[in-house]
Amino acid sequence: MLSNKIFLITGIADNHSLAMYTAKEIIKQGGKVICTGLGVSEHHKGLSEKAKIFLTKNFEDFKNAVSEEIEEAQVEILDVTIDENIESFARNLSQRNIKLDGMLHAIAMDKTIRNKEVKPLIDVTKDEFCDTMDVSAYSLIRLIHYLLKHNVLERGSSICSLSYIAAEKVTFHPYRNISIAKAALERISVELADELGRSHDIRVNVIRFSPFMGSKAGNATLNIEDVNTSDKMSPLGNAKPMDLAHEVVHLFRPNLRITGEIRHVDGGYHITG
């Protein structure tokens, strides 16, 4: 289904990242992947020792997970908060004559959730708000901007990002700050679907997925009670990472006329009250 197609997979932290399931499914369907992970790039300036250690370990874990799970995958460092890093990444792909047929945006960060404790929105600082927005939403615009600028995204490419129901509704788990960034991510996707559909035949869709504790971000954010509650509320129970991978791969199929969708892969949780 995806033979001779190359996809950019962002957001792999380790073997349990949602993006990893999609990357493996793309390979199974005959496609290729380029995976990006957060690490220390030449564009990082004035990093503290602590930040350097964190980023270096993050990149090592990412690289090891990719080499364990995917044969011959290319790995690259990418910090979406640094424009120069995104641009040099895109330029490098262009210099190597690589053309992408799509991208999975699976990146999110919110420092107002710590040890599963959620800071009330009323106490969120401007920096905390803007950092979450930058990493989790605006990064979609910047990534596509530089991929197009360096002529790396093919006409007819498909872009997909990951969200959840809290972008629209207050849920039993009070996500607060990150919910706002997810709402922005969804709106950005819809606007880009219109702009890029008309200009480049590029499709842009978002998938709202069930709570999943297996990943680093999920484990840092969710309680088992939350996951059990949504499992009970969902007519089909919580969706699994493979359900998500299948849906992303479906949206990555060439020549589909599906764009601007906010889809639910959540076992039907969104229809419940």
Ligand SMILES: NC(=O)c1ccc[n+]([C@@H]2O[C@H](COP(=O)([O-])OP(=O)(O)OC[C@H]3O[C@@H](n4cnc5c(N)ncnc54)[C@H](O)[C@@H]3O)[C@@H](O)[C@H]2O)c1
């Ligand atoms: N786990 C869930 O319950 C769940 C549910 C619905 C949607 N999602 C979304 O799925 C996506 C992937 O999350 P996951 O659950 O697989 O967790 P994860 O921790 O495996 O992935 C999050 C990724 O974001 C990356 N990231 C953070 N800051 C970055 C930066 N500045 N530059 C580049 N990358 C950066 C991290 O390195 C990590 O790879 C996120 O957008 C998340 O909000 C998760």
